Amino acid sequence: MEEIRTGVYICHCGLTIAGVVNVEELTEYAESLPNVVVSREYRYMCSDPGQDLIKKDIKELGLNRVVVASCSPRMHEPTFRKTVEDGGLNPYLYEHANIREHCSWVHDDKELATKKSKDLVRAAVKRVFHHESLVTREIPLNPNVLVIGGGIAGMQAALDIADGHNKVYLVERDPSIGGHMAQLDRTFPTLDCSECILTPKMGDVGHHPFIELLTYSEVEEVSGSIGDFKVKVRKKARHIDESKCIGCNLCEEKCPWKTDSEFEAGMAKRKAVYIPFAQAIPNIAVVDADLCAYIQSDGKKCGACIKLCDAGAITPETLLKQTDEIVELEVGTIIVATGYDQFDPSVIPQYGYKKYDNVLTGLEFERITCAAGPTEGKIVTKDGRPVESIGIVHCVGSRDENYHEYCSRVCCMYGLKYAHLSKEMANADVYEFYIDMRCFGEGYEEFYKRLSEEGVNFVRGKVARITDEAQTDEEQGKLIVVSEDTLLGKMIRVPVDMVILCSALEARSDAENVGKVFNINRRADGFFLERHVKLDPVATPTDGVYIAGCCEAPRDIPDTVAQAEAAAGKALSLISKGTVTLEAAISTVDEAICHGCGRCEEICAFSAPNVVTKNGTLVSSVNEALCKGCGSCAVVCPTGAIAIKHFTQDEILAQVSALTEA
């Protein structure tokens, strides 16, 4: 075994250390420690002459370990690691003792401070004995980016990245991109038409030379790690020849098989072959195989579309033979922007959703006010009557421990938007039932004030129930919204023609599976968890995987776009660097010891360890690109097979036992 030759360097830091700690005594003491061949003191170790001392000693005295006792390692450990490296040693053969922040600056008894410094130096010397050379590695980063979700977040991120001439694969589950925003009529607080601002972006995405669109597709499997992900995407069969379809929509017009239109929130019908909405990108049809009689009868029934399609895009072959296709992609970074689901208010029976025709969700009302929607933009009841009064119920499923504890952030504002549209389009009396009005964005409070001016009746109270049981003549034939007016301390009954439930935004029902595919954790509320809520809001525990938009938490369009651009920025910054640096002080497995029990795999927040079969036995294997070196796996390892490089048990116990000596 190599002889350990340690050099110890004590910094005066001017007088900030030397004024309290007896540096001469300390230096003399350090030299007496085992394996220490030289010990020196200097006014400023971090200065060039100070660093030169170390380099010179490494060469002349053959040092193979170095300890500097000075300020906090958080300040100068990188400096001295560099010095040691410049001197010809591995930078990890270095240990730092903090005798300034942790000693001379907090103690004034010189004798005790000197004693403490001796302890800290001794601990560093004993610890550095066990240090080993470690190598940080750079691996190349694949510049291609995968974006999941073709809503506003995914589109924005894709455009930002593609505009920098980087290849983006945009995967969307539905037949068209656009997401929830395509279903919205107008956007608060400016009231610009959602379609007008969205469809140009959709077009840009559709035509972008650097964006490859994979609609009607879902990611099935992700392997690898930052810089080098391998992704399997299932491209579902559209049952049409995509290259031939010209989007003429003749097939849909003639198709006799109907079902509720997803895009119209079930308020209108679509056919078995359909284009989801007029501005769909790509503007090609898709066949709902479950509904298509031709497919279901194995070609024995119907087939109207085949006859009508002049372009030859629909043929017996496409309908009967086309199957899902698995596309394999290789990318360096991934942005997950899978959006949200609207909370289903029918689980709150007292609100009568699905029981009363004129109790609607926000998304349904969006379609009602939309000129292209099922009522051609007229606010009317289900049976076509004009609406004279509307109740808007806030916090349906939000801020309620029975459903979702969190605030959905957008409901106050879209509730106000509905109030405005109800006033403007139907001149209706509007009653807005709220708990708190949360109007925090740019122009939002002003919008609220404007709605007050427009004469909206704001009722502070969470609605208790919605009923059609009239108690007075005025209530006959109406829906009655029952609540406390908490500001008056009185129960209130408001008869209205229509009720809009401002339903919560909730995590996608399949968020758990999506989280597993991309190794993203979820909060208790089901949304994806960011790396740090304040300082790393779009990163996830998995390096190279970022999140944007409502999959992370409910948010409005401006925040979503900002977050999408932030996620794109993260990806672009990696692409611009071109490589990924791997942490050196990470977990390592002694395969002779490891049982492959999987406790490490279970506890790791980054999915770095994986139990694999090697030579017929199970053993844990650590993915170096994923491991952050936190050490929790080593704590749970029952056998002692796992060690954290640079923080091994030997190293820390050497330090501990050195501190308990003398």
Next chain:
Amino acid sequence: MMAGFEPQIIAFCCNWCTYAAADLAGTSRMHYPPNVRIVRVMCSGMVDPIYVLKAFEGGVDGILVAGCHLTDCHYIDGPVKCDETVNKLREVLHVLGLEDKRLRREMVAASEGVLFAQVINEMVEDLKKLGPSPFKAKTEALA
């Protein structure tokens, strides 16, 4: 209780929060008793029970295990794991008859230099009241 007894404390501090808090206490020149020696770990979740047991074997009078608050962790959930380790360890140490206050678990954020100094002050006070660790006799006997 010994007159003039000065307890010996080892503090395992996570690199990102509590170690930084101790640095901040230094930069702010907050004075606290020199009875503590800090061992830097990357994460409080990295603290193995053996580190604590070995320190007690060595005769220290008190141990602090400190790291980030639950939501600040650099490694997502290190503090939760640390809590589990410390809680289990506490049960073991209780059977051994060690006073609960000799093992302290704290969450001290990087900004909480004041809290760090306060924790050390309190520990020194508490440990002075408790007197030397029952394991100290052994070290001294062996020495």
Next chain:
Amino acid sequence: MEVLSPYKEATDVILEAGGEPLKLCYQCGLCTGTCPWNTVRSFIVRRMMREAQMGATDFGSEDVWTCVTCRACVKRCPRGVEIIDVIRAIRRAVASMGIGVVPDALRISAKNIAGVGNPLGEAPEKRNDWAGELKVKDFAPGTDVLYFPCCVPSYDPDVKGVARSTAAILDKLGVDYGLIGTDAKCCGEAIRKAGHEETFQSLAQSNINLFTESGVKTVLVSSPHCYHTFKAEYPELGGQYEVVHVTQYLAELIEKGDLKFSRKLEKKVIYSDPCYLGRHNDIYDEPRAVLKAIPGVELLEFPDAREEGLCCGGGGGRIWMDTPKGERFSDIRTEQAAEMGAEVIAVACPYCVLNYRDSVLSMGKGEAIQVKDVAELVAEAI
């Protein structure tokens, strides 16, 4: 269990009566927290606003008549709601539609104003009798200034001094001024706030006609209430005049050096800002400048002076209504003035004079504290 349904018609009545600003109220309650009533009794301004929004106003409640229109709440309202307009609208609804009860005292005053043009029920022809031996000339076309003393100094024997002092000062300075004939009527400010809009309209129209016929350009007033209505409300009805409050007039003369004092008033004087001079019209400095200019006067300030000044309790028609002992703002201020060692409470509003003099007497402080209008003090010192 009382269950409420929004009563849109009731809200509409209030809106039509000028209560439009109530829409803006978002029920934060700062008005209630600011309202001075809540230092002596409960008066939930926010709830009145809420009830008006929901058409749930109790028009029979005494609270309809409680507000002194001191404007403290409006000054602070985060949404800029003109709360006084809403209160006025509610009162208007009661007075004009008979859907509630007008308090007796107010009904009498209103009847007097409507009948004889002044709230005291005095004969119109006696309006200028206060001048007596001062022989103030009648205003005629070409006269520089019309002096309009307000009904209270004109008729109330205890307050006549305000008008007489003003006249004396004007005389001494040789100002070309006159009094309008006995056809003049109450300015109507307070009765309008008390909900009697029709009465106000008729008073205003009558005064405007009279002023216009007489060729009035500048009106000098002793009452901030006259000041306010002439300045802010008459123009909409066609009466455009330069309106000057006595304190402004005096301050300007002092500034120019035209007004010289010959006597010292060795007194500690504390000044109480009238709401309609202060918060309604932002006149704070002039009265103080006048007082400071009087030789020997040591000017004290209430702890809550200027923008924070406490009302005397006489605005919004309250001057005609009885306020129970223990709830009178002027009592609170008199007590404060006494504690601070003030010998004189100086005011610049006839309603304030009435209320403070009443407080000083009823509290038995008549020996220690005098209540004087700023004009009275000036007259004493020249």
Next chain:
Amino acid sequence: MNLEDIIQKTKPYYCLECGKCTSICPVSRYDPGFTPRGMIENALLGFDDEVVLNRKLFSCLTCYTCQPECPSDVDFPVFVREARGLAQDNGQSGVCAHSGQLQSLARLMTNPDIKQNRLEWLSGEHRVSDDSDVLLWVGCAPYFEPIFRDVEFSALGVIKSTLKTMNSLGVEPRLLPNERCCGHDALWTGDFETFRKLAEHNAAQIREAGVKKIVFSCPEGYRTFKMDYPAHVKLDCEVQHFSEFVAERIGKNGLKLKETKKKVTYQDPCRLGRHLGVYDAPRKVLESIPGIELVEMRHAGPDSICCGTSAFTNCDSHSNLLRSERLKEAAATGAETLITACPKCQTHFRCATTDRGEERRSTPRLEIMDLANLVANATGE
């Protein structure tokens, strides 16, 4: 002491290098790097470092499978034990499982001043007596309780069952509030200093209490008291394993056992079986429970296979394979429950059966319990 002294003391020089030991050694079967014969040879050839500084020295289970087969009667386990003492002095202590906590606890327990809280689990349903001359050895169970919660093992559960059974046999034993680890693991890993201190402390406590008889639920404590203490401390009392204690009362003293329908197999703990030769008593106890069907594993009695780890060292991948093999043998009998009479066997078997990622494992997940648990359940009112 150097290796030469150990050789003189344990006499491996009679070794014929026949290799029977290695061929029968359960560790060698999975770990070709571990050979008892090779280790003896290295020692005899003077390659001390090859023996003493080699972490494989700590892989020996000291299970006594080899020694009975040795034509020259070399006591390999004792040779290993002594060599480990030398290894410890040279900084080699193998790879401690559970990060060395258990070794550390034993050392901490040598301290005379500690005031343990080791009997807090006692409740009203247990009957103990401070006058009794029969001692129930609780040992390390209170420490194992939190540490092995992760593998779903309750060491105190075994103690409680033992106590309950003793109570139903009309015995109210004494429990010592200040007993310490018996020192078994310290002894077998070569930490003789710790062993000596623990032995002296325990002996003093027991002498002071005037105990005549000690009942163990742990065969390691039993072995240590019976075979190792006499060489170090003076202690004059009878020691007995729980199985023996119950076996000699079957049919007497009115021990009534409820019918328990269960097909079980029995793991002979190395210490109880090969070390001490107790094979019949546990079986007799099992057979006395109505409804219990005992099926033997392929390797049973003296041929029994160790649970795979001893003294919490070198619990490595080979140990795991051994453990897995043994569990498969147990499962192959068709028994639903594996009965053992040693808490250490349970920790090790349960560790294997609580491994994560069930779908990828071949280790059978059968129920594991201590003989005492089974008996106590059968005595239930």
